[in-house]
Amino acid sequence: MTHRLTLYITGRALSSQRAVENLRRIMDQRSAGPYEISIVDVLEHPEEAETHCILATPTLIRESPPPARRIVGDLSDTDKVLVGLGLNSVNSAAMTKASQ
Amino acid sequence: MKPEKSGSNSSQSGSVKKLVTGIPGFDLICEGGLPEGRTTLLSGTAGSAKTVFAAQFLAEGIQKSEQSGVFITFEESPEDIRRNMLGFGWDIAEWEKQKRWAFVDASTRVDVETVVSGEYDLGALLARIEHAIHTIKAKRVAIDSLGAIFNQLPNPSLVRSELFRTASALRRMNVTALMTAERLQEFGEIARYGVEEFVADNVIILRNCLDEERRRRTVEILKFRGTNHQKGEYPFTVSPGAGVIVLPLSAIELKQKSSDVRATSGNIELDKMCGGGFFRDSIILVSGATGTGKTLITTQFVAGAAEAGERCLLFAFEESREQLFRNAHGWGHDFGKMERDGHLKVICEYPEVLGLEDHLIRIKACIEEFQPNRVAIDSLSALERVSTDKWFREFVISITSHIKHKEITGLFTATAASLLGGSSVTESHISTITDSIILLRYIEMLGEIRRGVTVLKMRGSAHEKSIREIIIDHQGMHIGAPFRDVIGILSGSPTHVSSSELDRIGGLFAEDELKK
Numbered sequence: 001m002t003h004r005l006t007l008y009i010t011g012r013a014l015s016s017q018r019a020v021e022n023l024r025r026i027m028d029q030r031s032a033g034p035y036e037i038s039i040v041d042v043l044e045h046p047e048e049a050e051t052h053c054i055l056a057t058p059t060l061i062r063e064s065p066p067p068a069r070r071i072v073g074d075l076s077d078t079d080k081v082l083v084g085l086g087l088n089s090v091n092s093a094a095m096t097k098a099s100q
Numbered sequence: 101m102k103p104e105k106s107g108s109n110s111s112q113s114g115s116v117k118k119l120v121t122g123i124p125g126f127d128l129i130c131e132g133g134l135p136e137g138r139t140t141l142l143s144g145t146a147g148s149a150k151t152v153f154a155a156q157f158l159a160e161g162i163q164k165s166e167q168s169g170v171f172i173t174f175e176e177s178p179e180d181i182r183r184n185m186l187g188f189g190w191d192i193a194e195w196e197k198q199k200r201w202a203f204v205d206a207s208t209r210v211d212v213e214t215v216v217s218g219e220y221d222l223g224a225l226l227a228r229i230e231h232a233i234h235t236i237k238a239k240r241v242a243i244d245s246l247g248a249i250f251n252q253l254p255n256p257s258l259v260r261s262e263l264f265r266t267a268s269a270l271r272r273m274n275v276t277a278l279m280t281a282e283r284l285q286e287f288g289e290i291a292r293y294g295v296e297e298f299v300a301d302n303v304i305i306l307r308n309c310l311d312e313e314r315r316r317r318t319v320e321i322l323k324f325r326g327t328n329h330q331k332g333e334y335p336f337t338v339s340p341g342a343g344v345i346v347l348p349l350s351a352i353e354l355k356q357k358s359s360d361v362r363a364t365s366g367n368i369e370l371d372k373m374c375g376g377g378f379f380r381d382s383i384i385l386v387s388g389a390t391g392t393g394k395t396l397i398t399t400q401f402v403a404g405a406a407e408a409g410e411r412c413l414l415f416a417f418e419e420s421r422e423q424l425f426r427n428a429h430g431w432g433h434d435f436g437k438m439e440r441d442g443h444l445k446v447i448c449e450y451p452e453v454l455g456l457e458d459h460l461i462r463i464k465a466c467i468e469e470f471q472p473n474r475v476a477i478d479s480l481s482a483l484e485r486v487s488t489d490k491w492f493r494e495f496v497i498s499i500t501s502h503i504k505h506k507e508i509t510g511l512f513t514a515t516a517a518s519l520l521g522g523s524s525v526t527e528s529h530i531s532t533i534t535d536s537i538i539l540l541r542y543i544e545m546l547g548e549i550r551r552g553v554t555v556l557k558m559r560g561s562a563h564e565k566s567i568r569e570i571i572i573d574h575q576g577m578h579i580g581a582p583f584r585d586v587i588g589i590l591s592g593s594p595t596h597v598s599s600s601e602l603d604r605i606g607g608l609f610a611e612d613e614l615k616k
Binding site: 008010013015016018019022042043046047049050053054055056057058059067068069070071072073074075076077080081083084 | 204205206207209212213214215216217218219220221222223224225227228230231232249252253
């Protein structure tokens, strides 16, 4: 199943730039299937942040597969990101089972 | 830049301009409003009406000053706020359509699981706030409440520094903001989480204390940096349909006009004793033990208004409507007809049904609605039962000042505690505030109880000094001869000092005999 991810950032803030790099790296290395990443700069699109009730930046939202999950921070703690996205081996195995 | 219309006021307070909030009574204790372009911390315990106050700050801006507002909610959802505030008559959904109100929804979302990985800041929130302010050109911002955001995010020191950034951004955008925060005790630290550090310039505290088994809400301005405000706690009430109403009692200025026009008491003899009647914008206190004729004087005062073609508002806290009407009828006055003719409005209530703050607001609202020339309250002592001493005194000051301000003649009755002589607590509270005092007393003489009346005080006019007998019959009250040669009536132990008993009795009733 395609992972659809949205990353909300604030312009050129350092933590935001780090989050973009970390996300790309993690998805390249660990993603089993196809994935889409959209990046929303809340300084340019504050209405998007409003619609999705984003408080902190950077915030990563996993839109699909459900349930929606949020990861707040620059994604430097890879293990937590993997758990959050359900990409770590145990979790993904469990999820595959559940979906069958 | 366009000049401000009514929204700001820079009069006495030097460089710090103030923004008129429009919250009834609050601007008086602020001496003009909240410091404009600054953030003010509004702190209070749970249930101290912080959210209502914050929402009203925006609602009054929209309704009274044409200023739009942004409401940032960390706790309740916008749907809940819209629904809860509808009861105060604030149609937030409609204002949102008109682009005068905008929500920034930062309330906790229970449906989404959140994980933290690495550094973050509240840049998105700030971007949303700025966006909302620019979109509707907001002048006012309410943030409710700070405690909730500390619960949402695990890093308090980060949240603190981010809130500091938010506060300076608000300042840069020249909006006036009200931030609410929880406190755990009514008297203690200003707020939890040390949030006062970054909005310490202006602090307001709302309290909801138990005072002799009654809840009493107060608001206190702790500080406004660089500008004046009234000090101490002021009572307020949250009433349906209106929201927060602050009662700036001691902040009331003594600047009533006074007039020489006389109003009849409804009793010719009493008018004579008062040197020609009551002054039109004066407050008259009628004090006496139960059964001395206070309600009768009130009834005559009401009838006097009707006969002069005036309107009178009567608040009765001791007797039912039926009793009042029957009594009046027994003295030859038809209250029913007066009401039908629009000369009278009678409001009967048990004092216990409302708190004193709410009574005050109700009385003011009734005065506003009926626009009377006269107001009678029978009796003030009944209201004293539902209040503490301090608050009752403030209540009397407030109602007196309101009535005088409107150039209305006010007649209050007070029940003396002891049957013979003595004074009532009510008197000690208000005798200096009232312009005239009429004293009714039982007088025990030669095994008989008689009633006496005297005008104790009549500000700005000569009045009769003697104590005269009153006789009550089916036509009402008749004022007879003075009690001559008797001393000690006021102290409750009259003794006569006559040369001979016969002379004394003869003298005492000479005038009565003439009348018959």
